Amino acid sequence: ITACGLFGDFITVTGKADLDSAEDTLFMDYETLDSDPESLCGDERQKFDALFAPVKTTNTTDIPTHLKTIQQEWKKRGLSFVDDDKIRLVSVVLHDQFSETDNSLMIGHVGVMLPTSDAVYFVEKVAFQEPYRLLKFKNRTELSDYLMLKYDNSWGQDTAHTFIMENSDLMDGWRILDEQENAG
Secondary structure: HHHHHHHHEEEEEEEOOOOOHHHHHHHHHHHHHHHHHHHHHHHHHHHHHHHOOOOOOOOOOOOHEEEEEEEHHHHHOOOOOOOOOEEEEEEEEEEEEOOOOOOEEEEEEEEEEOOOOOOOOEEEOOOOOOOOOEEEOOOOHHHHHHHHHHHHOOOOOOOOOEEEEEOOEEEEOOOOOOHHHHHO
């Protein structure tokens, strides 16, 4: 939510998300938004829904297939990003598999990336009650490793690995960590 608020001026939405699927997965977020309407303003709720509502996908572990699926759905929702090299939205995408025929992609975490010539800064908020924090990384791969260690939960499951998007593309430097790196 919060990164969407920080990044709100750099996102536009011209469509609507399928809120039936969103209600099942975002009910806790909606409860928080309902109890604190000031946490989002203006059209931020529409942007929140377009970005965070789950995306139906196929039963595969193929990342390029899932990337194309989420890109197409965001396009249908009219979700687009202002092209600005100084600020980028970083989204951690998770694959949920409820059954062989019921699969979805959802954003598990977001943050704002501020790339510079000598570092990558990342602003994130890990919980409503926690403050924002600013982290510094040498490059996008180091940021990817940080996020994959926290959010890749696909080990030993029939789901795709977590992947990381920068605006609407796969983040440069994203990589899957091997199980030893993930364990340590």
